Amino acid sequence: MLDHVLNYPNPFTTRTTFWFDHNRPGQELQVNISIYTVTGKLVKTLRSTIISPGTRSNEVEWNGRDEYGSKIGRGVYIYRLSVRTSDGQQAHKMEKLYIL
Numbered sequence: 001m002l003d004h005v006l007n008y009p010n011p012f013t014t015r016t017t018f019w020f021d022h023n024r025p026g027q028e029l030q031v032n033i034s035i036y037t038v039t040g041k042l043v044k045t046l047r048s049t050i051i052s053p054g055t056r057s058n059e060v061e062w063n064g065r066d067e068y069g070s071k072i073g074r075g076v077y078i079y080r081l082s083v084r085t086s087d088g089q090q091a092h093k094m095e096k097l098y099i100l
Helices: none
Strands: 002-008 016-022 028-037 042-051 056-062 075-085 090-099
Touching: 002 075, 002 090, 016 075, 016 090, 028 056, 042 056
Parallel strands: none
Antiparallel strands: 002 016, 016 056, 028 042, 028 075, 075 090
């Protein structure tokens, strides 16, 4: 269900957009993106409900801030993209992002 998962720009300084391809055009998708340090500490969770007219989504943006609104430090982070359909099907992918 998920393919070509990436964030752009990567690396970034102030803002990045998460992109992914899926096989559910026109359907409501629950998107969760959890961002972790390389040691596994949760930094931020982004939640969004989207309806993509096609098979590519780029609706979720992140400003590089944690759950408390503080800018996080430069470095490498891991994110987990989870997508759930209205009929309960789920897919997950993990990727790296870089903050300058």
